[in-house]
Amino acid sequence: MQLTLRDFFMRLPLISGIGHGTTTACWHWTLAHPQVTHINARVLMTMLTELNLPEKRTTAITQHLFSAKLDATITTNLAHSGCLTIADAAYPEALKETYAPPVALFFLGDLRLLRAPQLAVVGTRHPTPYAIKAMRLLLPAVVERGVCLVSGLAQGVDTLAHQVALAHCGKTIAVIGTGLDHCYPAANRDLMTTLTHQQLIFSEYPWGTQGARHHFPERNRIIAGLSQSVLVIEAAHHSGSLITANIALQENRNVLAVPGTIDGKNSVGTNELILAGAKPILNSEHIMEEVLVDKWP
Numbered sequence: 001m002q003l004t005l006r007d008f009f010m011r012l013p014l015i016s017g018i019g020h021g022t023t024t025a026c027w028h029w030t031l032a033h034p035q036v037t038h039i040n041a042r043v044l045m046t047m048l049t050e051l052n053l054p055e056k057r058t059t060a061i062t063q064h065l066f067s068a069k070l071d072a073t074i075t076t077n078l079a080h081s082g083c084l085t086i087a088d089a090a091y092p093e094a095l096k097e098t099y100a101p102p103v104a105l106f107f108l109g110d111l112r113l114l115r116a117p118q119l120a121v122v123g124t125r126h127p128t129p130y131a132i133k134a135m136r137l138l139l140p141a142v143v144e145r146g147v148c149l150v151s152g153l154a155q156g157v158d159t160l161a162h163q164v165a166l167a168h169c170g171k172t173i174a175v176i177g178t179g180l181d182h183c184y185p186a187a188n189r190d191l192m193t194t195l196t197h198q199q200l201i202f203s204e205y206p207w208g209t210q211g212a213r214h215h216f217p218e219r220n221r222i223i224a225g226l227s228q229s230v231l232v233i234e235a236a237h238h239s240g241s242l243i244t245a246n247i248a249l250q251e252n253r254n255v256l257a258v259p260g261t262i263d264g265k266n267s268v269g270t271n272e273l274i275l276a277g278a279k280p281i282l283n284s285e286h287i288m289e290e291v292l293v294d295k296w297p
Helices: 005-014 020-032 041-051 055-064 068-080 111-115 129-144 157-167 186-198 215-226 240-250 265-275 284-291
Strands: 082-085 104-109 118-122 148-151 171-176 200-203 229-232 254-257
Touching: 005 020, 005 068, 005 082, 005 104, 020 041, 041 055, 068 082, 104 111, 104 186, 111 171, 111 200, 118 129, 118 157, 118 215, 118 240, 118 284, 129 148, 129 157, 129 284, 148 157, 148 215, 157 171, 157 186, 171 186, 171 215, 186 200, 215 240, 229 240, 229 265, 229 284, 240 254, 240 265, 254 265, 254 284
Parallel strands: 118 148, 118 229, 148 171, 171 200, 229 254
Antiparallel strands: 082 104, 104 200
16 A cells, blocks of 8 residues: 555554654654655655654554554545645645644635734633723734634633634634534534634544543644744633743744733733733734734835
């Protein structure tokens, strides 16, 4: 059996026990061997030998990569969604440059949204009236300039970010931590359906995958990786939004934060980000001069 690089990267992360470290190593190996355009048993053995992977992972790949079971999994996923792989021309360069880019993303919606400037919008699942007002003041003008809002379809700030984009006839991308047939939270099912038909939803996880605790930090690296800048609206001291902000800093992205009151627990995280060097956002122009730096007059 012989696989194109696209097929190889679609199948590789679906093998049990194969994580981001292994998939990234295999991708880097193909970059170092540009003459390789297909993966067969001989090429695969050469790759695995040169990468010197642990025996357990090597065995898992050799036993399952060409299996009928994996064929069936791929068939099921492609019957319900598209798949964007790191070997595809449409794969975003910004995401490709990150430390551990997903080698395959299942999607529903319009991949052309990836051509727009991307702004990640993250924050608390329990926004205060101040945060809601701040989003309504800051984001419409950004959306109307063609910036695509990227978020995680979670309760709170994520949901509001997607809704602002829709309300102003703009663009938005959701990156979720479940398979594309699941919605978390369930209350966002109607919103998710709208996004699949009018916008774009990505998932690293195959059809049928329920949410797990570790999926959401993994999802956050994709949100940060897709975006030129990450805007944190409101975040408590140990908020998951700060994970996204820290990933963004590691990936040399701009981190923007809306300042909050000094006595608000949901403002501790954003105020600390500003203290650490994040750009304070006081108006829409402050966002656009970061995201649209190459287009700003």
